[in-house]
Amino acid sequence: xxxxxxxxxxxxxxxxxxxxxxxxxxxxxxxxxxxxxxxxxxxxxxxxxxxxxxxxxxxxxxxxxxxxxxxxxxxxxxxxxxxxxxxxxxxxxxxxxxxxxxxxxxxxxxxxxxxxxxxxxxxxxxxxxxxxxxxxxxxxxxxxxxxxxxxxxxxxxxxxxxxxxxxxxxxxxxxxxxxxxxxxxxxxxxxxxxxxxxxxxxxxxxxxxxxxxxxxxxxxxxxxxxxxxxxxxxxxxxxxxxxxxxxxxxxxxx
Amino acid sequence: xxxxxxxxxxxxxxxxxxxxxxxxxxxxxxxxxxxxxxxxxxxxxxxxxxxxxxxxxxxxxxxxxxxxxxxxxxxxxxxxxxxxxxxxxxxxxxxxxxxxxxxxxxxxxxxxxxxxxxxxxxxxxxxxxxxxxxxxxxxxxxxxxxxxxxxxxxxxxxxxxxxxxxxxxxxxxxxxxxxxxxxxxxxxxxxxxxxxxxxxxxxxxxxxxxxxxxxxxxxxxxxxxxxxxxxxxx
Numbered sequence: 001x002x003x004x005x006x007x008x009x010x011x012x013x014x015x016x017x018x019x020x021x022x023x024x025x026x027x028x029x030x031x032x033x034x035x036x037x038x039x040x041x042x043x044x045x046x047x048x049x050x051x052x053x054x055x056x057x058x059x060x061x062x063x064x065x066x067x068x069x070x071x072x073x074x075x076x077x078x079x080x081x082x083x084x085x086x087x088x089x090x091x092x093x094x095x096x097x098x099x100x101x102x103x104x105x106x107x108x109x110x111x112x113x114x115x116x117x118x119x120x121x122x123x124x125x126x127x128x129x130x131x132x133x134x135x136x137x138x139x140x141x142x143x144x145x146x147x148x149x150x151x152x153x154x155x156x157x158x159x160x161x162x163x164x165x166x167x168x169x170x171x172x173x174x175x176x177x178x179x180x181x182x183x184x185x186x187x188x189x190x191x192x193x194x195x196x197x198x199x200x201x202x203x204x205x206x207x208x209x210x211x212x213x214x215x216x217x218x219x220x221x222x223x224x225x226x227x228x229x230x231x232x233x234x235x236x237x238x239x240x241x242x243x244x245x246x247x248x249x250x251x252x253x254x
Numbered sequence: 255x256x257x258x259x260x261x262x263x264x265x266x267x268x269x270x271x272x273x274x275x276x277x278x279x280x281x282x283x284x285x286x287x288x289x290x291x292x293x294x295x296x297x298x299x300x301x302x303x304x305x306x307x308x309x310x311x312x313x314x315x316x317x318x319x320x321x322x323x324x325x326x327x328x329x330x331x332x333x334x335x336x337x338x339x340x341x342x343x344x345x346x347x348x349x350x351x352x353x354x355x356x357x358x359x360x361x362x363x364x365x366x367x368x369x370x371x372x373x374x375x376x377x378x379x380x381x382x383x384x385x386x387x388x389x390x391x392x393x394x395x396x397x398x399x400x401x402x403x404x405x406x407x408x409x410x411x412x413x414x415x416x417x418x419x420x421x422x423x424x425x426x427x428x429x430x431x432x433x434x435x436x437x438x439x440x441x442x443x444x445x446x447x448x449x450x451x452x453x454x455x456x457x458x459x460x461x462x463x464x465x466x467x468x469x470x471x472x473x474x475x476x477x478x479x480x481x482x483x484x485x486x487x488x
Contacts, residue, residue, distance in 0.1 A: 001302070001309075001311075001331075002302075002309065002329060004309075005309050036308070037309065037311070038302065038308060038309035038310040038311040039311050039313070040311075040312075040313065040316055040354045040355070040356070042356065043313050043316075096356070097355045097356050098355070200314070200315070200359075203300070203311070203313055206311075
């Protein structure tokens with residue numbers, strides 16, 4: 001790996017760390033950076049997952065006081081999400097490269113769109129506060145599981161999806177939903193990265209460079225959150241996601 | 255020289271030549287192209303190339319197809335142990351840009367890889383690459399104009415109705431190197447082809463327009479990773 005590539009990956013990691021701390025959606029920056037570093041798409045995705053995995057973990061640890069009590073329901077959610085993440089990662093590794101490359105622009109576009117609609121989803125979440133339509137644990141588990149298969153497979157926008165799903169199934173205080181979301185996203189990313197590592201799909205030089213950046217960015221984000229407005233970071237992520245969609249559509253579809 | 259590429263002629267249908275590498279990391283080489291399409295199959299460690307100003311990494315368990323005529327510069331990698339097999343295929347079967355795909359970890363050593371495996375990998379890569387021959391013919395035309403005659407660059411430019419500088423820019427954009435460098439690489443390819451056919455080194459050097467054998471040796475080693483002597487013997 002040359003100096004230029006290392007710098008690109010560390011810089012993308014720093015940006016990703018800050019973005020995750022302030023708004024979420026780092027994958028929209030860091031995954032394209034892995035591709036730009038010259039890695040094949042599947043390896044880039046797996047290495048990216050490892051590099052940004054600490055994000056959810058740190059958030060989950062920071063908010064652990066807000067976690068719901070370990071009821072049967074939460075425990076089964078954790079199990080379902082871990083399994084879902086593992087299945088998603090397995091599908092990614094079993095699929096021929098071409099079948100991953102083709103939907104990549106679509107996946108980036110989907111995540112960008114989710115991200116752009118996050119405030120609406122958020123508002124709607126708060127609106128549901130009064131509603132009491134609680135589907136069965138089985139049905140909620142199935143929906144969560146599907147979301148987590150996507151999370152293990154690609155990962156971008158998982159936080160937004162989980163927040164949306166949880167606000168349907170657990171009409172609750174938003175802080176509790178966020179804490180549970182971070183816990184479940186951590187399970188997904190740990191399960192997926194474990195499979196990527198065991199299967200040798202991770203390129204360590206690139207992943208470590210980005211991981212280093214992400215840790216620095218994560219810490220910096222903790223300070224920047226007071227001075228950098230979250231909505232500007234969000235708009236930056238959405239713009240970047242739109243540009244990335246266009247670039248990868250041009251590269252993989254035409 | 256302890257670290258070098260080992261070449262062997264592949265007297266099998268559909269494959270011109272094989273080259274293998276086993277060593278700590280891999281060599282950085284001068285930018286070059288081949289007259290054949292090249293399959294790079296990495297068994298362990300990794301290979302990396304600089305192509306069109308971007309870095310492309312080929313990790314273990316992956317194969318890359320570098321189309322004939324595409325300028326690429328192998329960059330040194332520092333992986334502990336790298337095992338790699340290059341196969342050169344006739345240029346008629348090619349795509350327009352570099353493609354990397356997963357080949358799986360089926361092999362431990364290059365000796366286990368048969369010609370059928372290589373053809374299978376080539377078919378796999380080509381089946382998923384959209385071919386766009388239009389860009390290729392433009393490049394090919396320029397390449398032919400530069401190599402088929404020994405006319406000065408300025409005359410070729412004038413023949414195409416361009417200024418020397420304009421022509422240089424065009425060549426650099428389309429072929430990746432300046433006209434003189436392109437000619438030199440084409441002559442290195444010719445020398446390689448002559449050596450492959452069994453021509454003695456001194457004769458190959460002279461026929462390919464190198465002033466002497468040591469001139470060819472220096473450039474050959476820096477570009478193809480071994481000396482003409484070793485290449486010729488193998």
